[in-house]
Amino acid sequence: MNVDEPGRGGAQGIGMTSARTRERLVQRLAASGIGNEAVLERIRSVPRHLFIDEALASRAYEDSALPIGQGQTISQPYIVALMTQALLVNGVTRRLGKVLEVGTGCGYQTAVLAPLVGQLYTIERIAGLQRAARQRLQALGFGNIRFRHGDGFEGWPGRAPFDGILVAAAPAEVPSALLDQLAPEGRLVMPVGPAGGQELLRITRTATGFDRERLCSVTFVPLVEGKG
Ligand code: SAH
Numbered sequence: 001m002n003v004d005e006p007g008r009g010g011a012q013g014i015g016m017t018s019a020r021t022r023e024r025l026v027q028r029l030a031a032s033g034i035g036n037e038a039v040l041e042r043i044r045s046v047p048r049h050l051f052i053d054e055a056l057a058s059r060a061y062e063d064s065a066l067p068i069g070q071g072q073t074i075s076q077p078y079i080v081a082l083m084t085q086a087l088l089v090n091g092v093t094r095r096l097g098k099v100l101e102v103g104t105g106c107g108y109q110t111a112v113l114a115p116l117v118g119q120l121y122t123i124e125r126i127a128g129l130q131r132a133a134r135q136r137l138q139a140l141g142f143g144n145i146r147f148r149h150g151d152g153f154e155g156w157p158g159r160a161p162f163d164g165i166l167v168a169a170a171p172a173e174v175p176s177a178l179l180d181q182l183a184p185e186g187r188l189v190m191p192v193g194p195a196g197g198q199e200l201l202r203i204t205r206t207a208t209g210f211d212r213e214r215l216c217s218v219t220f221v222p223l224v225e226g227k228g
Pocket of ligand 1: 068072073074075102103104105106107108109110123124125126129150151152153168169221222223224225226
């Protein structure tokens with residue numbers, strides 16, 4: 001992937017989008033408990049400033065969520081790193097084959113995750129965001145991502161089962177279609193619960209059912225039913 005985008009201060013850009021600014025973010029995430037080197041390396045190499053409006057680019061390497069239009073937000077880098085790490089568990093030593101992402105948004109989480117898995121399928125319900133993310137990620141040269149404008153509550157039945165599923169918006173309860181589409185040993189990482197009371201969960205399919213772990217309290221936009 002070419003991260004040295006001319007004209008918008010790429011990897012070697014100056015000021016707030018420079019490699020040094022990005023490295024400070026990586027160090028901050030490492031100090032906050034992100035120990036997976038492959039994940040930290042992705043945060044280091046994905047140019048987050050190219051996923052948000054140019055007017056906000058100077059804030060791209062702050063550890064905060066930022067607006068991406070249509071009432072949605074690009075997730076906080078710490079949460080992106082935490083969810084990616086939770087999904088991989090053993091890092092790249094046990095590479096996940098097929099992974100589903102629900103809530104493409106601007107595509108930043110997609111870009112972090114794609115090189116760490118075999119094939120990434122990503123669904124977004126808002127057409128404008130979906131189109132923009134697809135164009136951006138294709139321009140950046142990713143070749144293992146399939147895009148869909150659709151409702152993530154339904155998963156992607158035609159491509160199931162998935163070794164991993166990552167959801168970037170919170171429903172009241174875990175959608176049963178997503179559980180159904182998990183492969184044996186597959187892991188689902190997602191926020192669940194009402195605004196103000198959401199928890200990040202990791203659910204693993206076992207021989208006898210599902211193992212549910214609570215990771216931490218989080219704040220996500222709601223998972224909304226139907227296509228936008
Ligand atoms: N990882 C993204 C997060 C975007 S916010 C990023 O960093 O940009 C969550 C996204 O989930 C929003 O774009 C929202 O439109 C989308 N979303 C909400 N409900 C959905 C659903 N049912 N199916 C697919 N996408 C959904």
